[in-house]
Amino acid sequence: MQKKQNLLALVLLLPSIVVLGMFVFYPMIKTFWLITQLTDLMGNPIKFVGFKNFINLFHSDSFMTSITVTMIFVIATSIFTVLCAYFLAILASKKMRGMGLFRTIFSATMGISVTVASILWLFMFNPQIGLFSKVLAALHLPDVNWLSDPVWALVAIIGTTVWMNIGFAFLILLGAVQAIPTDLYQVADLNGASKWLRLRKITLPATEPTLFFVMVVTLINAFQTFGQVDILTAGGPDYHTNLLVYSIYQDAFVNHTIGRASAESVVLTVIIMIFTFIQFYLNKRKAAKYAG
Amino acid sequence: MSIKLKHIKKTYDNGEEVLKDINTEIEDGQFYVLVGASGSGKSTILNAIAGFIPINDGTIEIDGRDVTNLPPKDRHLAMVFQNYALMPNLTVSENIIFGLKARHVDKEVQQERLNEVLQTVHLTEYKDKRPTNLSGGQRQRVSLARALVSDAKVILMDEPLSNLDAKLRAEMRREIRALQQHLGLTVVYVTHDQTEAMTMGDQVMLLNQGRIEQIGAPLDLYNAPANTYVADFFGSPAINLLDGQLMGNRLQFVNGVEITFNHELAGPVRIGVRPESVRLTPQGAFRGRITHIEPLGDGTNISVEIGAAEPFRLKVSDQLNLRTGNEIAFDILPDQMMLFDADDRLVGLGPINELAV
Numbered sequence: 001m002q003k004k005q006n007l008l009a010l011v012l013l014l015p016s017i018v019v020l021g022m023f024v025f026y027p028m029i030k031t032f033w034l035i036t037q038l039t040d041l042m043g044n045p046i047k048f049v050g051f052k053n054f055i056n057l058f059h060s061d062s063f064m065t066s067i068t069v070t071m072i073f074v075i076a077t078s079i080f081t082v083l084c085a086y087f088l089a090i091l092a093s094k095k096m097r098g099m100g101l102f103r104t105i106f107s108a109t110m111g112i113s114v115t116v117a118s119i120l121w122l123f124m125f126n127p128q129i130g131l132f133s134k135v136l137a138a139l140h141l142p143d144v145n146w147l148s149d150p151v152w153a154l155v156a157i158i159g160t161t162v163w164m165n166i167g168f169a170f171l172i173l174l175g176a177v178q179a180i181p182t183d184l185y186q187v188a189d190l191n192g193a194s195k196w197l198r199l200r201k202i203t204l205p206a207t208e209p210t211l212f213f214v215m216v217v218t219l220i221n222a223f224q225t226f227g228q229v230d231i232l233t234a235g236g237p238d239y240h241t242n243l244l245v246y247s248i249y250q251d252a253f254v255n256h257t258i259g260r261a262s263a264e265s266v267v268l269t270v271i272i273m274i275f276t277f278i279q280f281y282l283n284k285r286k287a288a289k290y291a292g
Numbered sequence: 293m294s295i296k297l298k299h300i301k302k303t304y305d306n307g308e309e310v311l312k313d314i315n316t317e318i319e320d321g322q323f324y325v326l327v328g329a330s331g332s333g334k335s336t337i338l339n340a341i342a343g344f345i346p347i348n349d350g351t352i353e354i355d356g357r358d359v360t361n362l363p364p365k366d367r368h369l370a371m372v373f374q375n376y377a378l379m380p381n382l383t384v385s386e387n388i389i390f391g392l393k394a395r396h397v398d399k400e401v402q403q404e405r406l407n408e409v410l411q412t413v414h415l416t417e418y419k420d421k422r423p424t425n426l427s428g429g430q431r432q433r434v435s436l437a438r439a440l441v442s443d444a445k446v447i448l449m450d451e452p453l454s455n456l457d458a459k460l461r462a463e464m465r466r467e468i469r470a471l472q473q474h475l476g477l478t479v480v481y482v483t484h485d486q487t488e489a490m491t492m493g494d495q496v497m498l499l500n501q502g503r504i505e506q507i508g509a510p511l512d513l514y515n516a517p518a519n520t521y522v523a524d525f526f527g528s529p530a531i532n533l534l535d536g537q538l539m540g541n542r543l544q545f546v547n548g549v550e551i552t553f554n555h556e557l558a559g560p561v562r563i564g565v566r567p568e569s570v571r572l573t574p575q576g577a578f579r580g581r582i583t584h585i586e587p588l589g590d591g592t593n594i595s596v597e598i599g600a601a602e603p604f605r606l607k608v609s610d611q612l613n614l615r616t617g618n619e620i621a622f623d624i625l626p627d628q629m630m631l632f633d634a635d636d637r638l639v640g641l642g643p644i645n646e647l648a649v
Contacts (some may be wrong), residue, residue, distance in 0.1 A: 183377035186344055191391035191442070192365030201390065205381035 034262040043258045053263040063264070065239040066247045069154055070223070073161075073243055077222040080162045082215055085169035090203065092170075093177040103174065110167035114227035121160045122147075122232055150240035153233050157241050160228050165221055169214045176210035177203065212283050216276070223272055244268045293355040293445040293478050294320050295341065301349035302336055302502075310336050312502045314350070318480060318495070320445075323472055325493035326482045327525075332499040334482045338448050341480060343367055354446065370439035374451040376431045378423040385410075385419045388438045409437040412471070429460045436468070440475070447472075449481045453488065465492060486526050490514065498522055519636045523564045529593055529605040531630075532565045538631075547599035549577045553626055555640050557633070564630035567593070567607035576621035578604070585616055596620055 035053050037045035057063050088106045092099055109117070124131040125146040136143060146156050184202045187193075193201075204211075226245050229235060235242035235250060242250070244264060252261035295318040302311035311333050318324045326334040339345045341352060343364035351360045359367050370391075378387050385406055392402045410416040413433040423431055432452055439447045452468070453461045469492050472479050483489055489496050490510045498505040498513065498521075505525075506518040517523035523531045535546040538561055543553035545563065583603045584595040592612045595603035606622065614620065631640030 181375060181377065183373045183375060184379060186342070186364075186371065186373070187377050187390065187438070188394065189344065189364040190342065190369060190371055191394040192363070193390075193394035197394055201379055201382065205379065 031262045031265055034258055035266060037259050039256070039258040041256045043252075043256060045259075049259070053259040057260060057263050057267070062239045062242065063247070066242045066244055067267075069240055069242065070244045073154065073158055073225070073241075074219060074222040076158050077161045077165070077225075078215060078219045080158070081165045081169050081218045081222075082211065084162060085166050085173050085214070086207075086211065088166070088170050089173035089177045090199075092174055107167045107171045107174075109164055110171065112164070114164065115231065117164055118160065118228045118231035121156075121163075121228075125156055125232065147233050148237050150237055153237060153241045157225075157228055157232060157243075160232065161222065161225055164228070165218055169218055172214050173207065173210060176207040180206045208286070212279070216279055219275060219279075220272065223268065244271075294318060295446065295478070295480070296353040297337070297341075297350070298353070299350040300337070300340060300347055300352070302333075302340065302345070302347050310502050311340070311347070314504060316497060316504070316507055318478065320478055321476045323469065323479045323481065323492055323494045325489045325496045326480065326499060327484065327486065327489040327496060328499035330484060331501070333502040334484075334499050335450060336502075337499075338450055338480060338482050341367075342369055342371060342448055368444050368446070370442045370444040370447045372432070372435050372439050372447065372449040372452045374454055376423070376435045376455075378431060378434055380423055383420050383422055384415060384426070384434050387423065387434055388441050391438060391442050405441050405443075409441045412440060413437045428456050429464060432456065432464065436471075440471075446478045446480065449479060451483055452481075454483070454485070468492070486528070490526065498525055516638060516641055517564070517630065518638055520562060520564065520632050521636075523630060523632075527566060529567045529607060532567065532600075532604050533632075534563045534565065534600050534604075536561050536563045545600070547578075551577065551624070551626060553629075555631065557631070557639055560634060561639070562632040562636075564632065565604075565624050566628065567605040568609075569625045569628035570606055570608075570622045571625060572606075572608060572620070572622045574621055576623045578624065579619065579621040580604070582614060582616050582618050582620055585612075585614060587611060594620070596622075 034045065036048055036050055038047040038049050038052075040046050092103045092106060123129070127133050127143065127145055130146070132146060133143060144152050147153050180203065184206075185198065188198050188202060224245055225243055226249065229241055229243055229246045230249075233241040235246050239247075245268070248261045248264045248268070251257045251264060297314050297316050297318075300311050300314040301309070303309050314333075314337060326337055328334045336345065340347050343359070343362060347360070351358055353359065354367060354369075379390070382390065388409060389402045389406050392405065406419075407416075410419055413436055415430065415433055415437060418426060418430060423434065426434065432455075435452070449468075453464050456464060465488060468479075471477070481488075481492065489498075493510050495507065496510050496513055497507045500521055506513055506522045508516075510526075513522055514526050517526070520533055524533065537544045538553070538555055538558050540558070541552055541554050542550050543555075543561075543563070544550045578596075578598050580596045580598040582594055583597050586593040589611070591607060591609040592614075594606040594608070594612075594614070596606060598604045629640075630638060633639045
């Protein structure tokens with residue numbers, strides 16, 4: 001009986017084990033093996049080099065630039081995405097005629113593919129015919145080389161990514177804001193509580209768990225950014241928008257340095273792990289504060 | 293503080309009329325109950341008084357001041373909500389003084405008033421707890437304390453007891469009523485529960501589909517209902533409404549029973565008989581089989597098939613050794629009958645006040 005049940009369990013688990021094994025566990029294990037190897041142009045390992053790939057990585061200026069801009073990018077993107085989405089969610093939660101239209105517009109970016117969106121933004125960033133340059137010219141402001149200036153290129157990528165991620169964050173946060181009982185706001189109305197007091201004592205506490213969730217998802221999403229970089233800047237100028245995932249792709253499939261790419265992947269994994277741990281630690285402390 | 297509602301009308305965007313010409317005056321220190329089935333408009337009136345929803349027509353006066361177009365905060369009201377409306381992230385104390393904080397009341401005054409109301413509602417030892425750690429009754433007391441601390445002389449209550457269990461509800465009923473009388477508060481109280489309306493109210497307004505059916509003291513509504521809707525709403529088991537004919541000095545019931553009854557009216561009437569307005573007697577004019585019997589301990593509820601549209605409901609204060617199917621006979625006490633004419637208006641009434649004692 002026991003044996004039969006174990007067999008059944010195995011059969012039922014088999015599809016997941018096969019799929020996860022093929023696409024997650026096998027690549028993961030192979031990555032850990034590849035970080036110790038020097039590879040040829042086809043990506044075949046030719047020589048054991050120990051930790052040399054890591055040591056080279058941390059002595060490489062381009063990689064240090066990558067790490068720095070990735071950090072700036074991820075933090076800026078997450079904060080702006082959540083702030084903008086939260087602001088829009090609070091605005092759109094008001095019961096007003098025609099609000100449905102705005103809710104649709106605000107969440108619409110969810111339905112646009114990264115490639116299409118990136119190409120749209122590429123047009124807008126164009127120095128000759130782009131919308132942004134035209135606006136600057138109309139306002140008699142100095143021209144900006146949106147995608148070829150090291151700082152502005154990063155700003156451009158951040159702006160594009162925030163815009164793309166807002167849809168999802170907005171929709172989830174809108175649900176949370178709308179779920180707040182209206183009688184809490186009626187108490188505030190009766191006493192003429194200021195907007196700030198309402199936000200601090202009612203809206204924020206009630207939506208905190210959702211904000212945390214959206215923050216985690218947005219952060220992990222930001223770490224995985226690829227399409228925008230590929231289409232808008234291809235990592236340039238001079239590695240200043242060379243986000244980690246894009247750098248991994250470049251090293252693995254363009255420069256054919258699989259060992260180095262594997263080492264970068266491990267670094268990225270560790271960074272995401274650290275961020276996740278910090279977030280969950282903060283959340284636990286919050287939860288502990290409320291019990292009691 | 294008194295409240296005057298003059299010709300209040302409220303229509304939703306879809307054209308649905310939820311309030312049709314509501315007029316009343318709520319006197320200072322009165323416990324005023326708005327009662328009705330769901331959808332009758334009772335909560336809408338409360339929300340209109342609070343200023344949460346705009347009204348389409350009419351005026352609302354509080355203490356002689358027209359507040360129709362004032363925002364809620366300038367009406368100086370407090371409110372107790374059905375779901376307590378406590379902020380889960382704030383402690384009992386913080387919840388109670390939320391309004392004072394919003395109004396920038398002096399910190400020392402806040403503490404002083406806080407301690408006062410905590411004692412009034414017996415929550416002093418819970419002041420640092422969060423609402424999630426309190427029972428339903430305690431939560432509602434916090435909500436009550438928050439209303440009291442504001443010093444508002446009018447407190448609106450929106451079904452405050454409907455989330456509590458029966459025993460607690462009876463307890464809180466007494467507590468709220470005692471507090472209201474002790475502090476001389478004007479309370480506007482919304483409920484769908486006829487027992488709450490009867491036991492707590494000085495004045496009761498019964499609403500039905502946005503219209504006032506009757507306003508009056510609880511016993512007046514019970515003893516002299518303006519129409520069959522009011523008669524049917526109050527009382528448990530519900531009143532018996534029988535068809536009948538007035539002919540000269542005789543009243544004939546639908547099942548053929550005739551009794552002597554002097555009334556200037558003639559023609560078809562509906563006769564309202566409270567379940568307790570009967571006397572069991574073997575010689576009774578009404579007789580029939582028992583279809584349902586409920587022993588209550590302190591009395592018995594019986595349904596009897598008497599040949600009318602539906603079984604006749606009886607309520608006697610004795611324990612009876614009877615069961616379903618048994619034959620029973622009884623008389624209706626004619627001086628406690630109510631007569632309603634073809635337009636559903638009360639036209640005749642037994643001399644109840646003389647009967648009392």
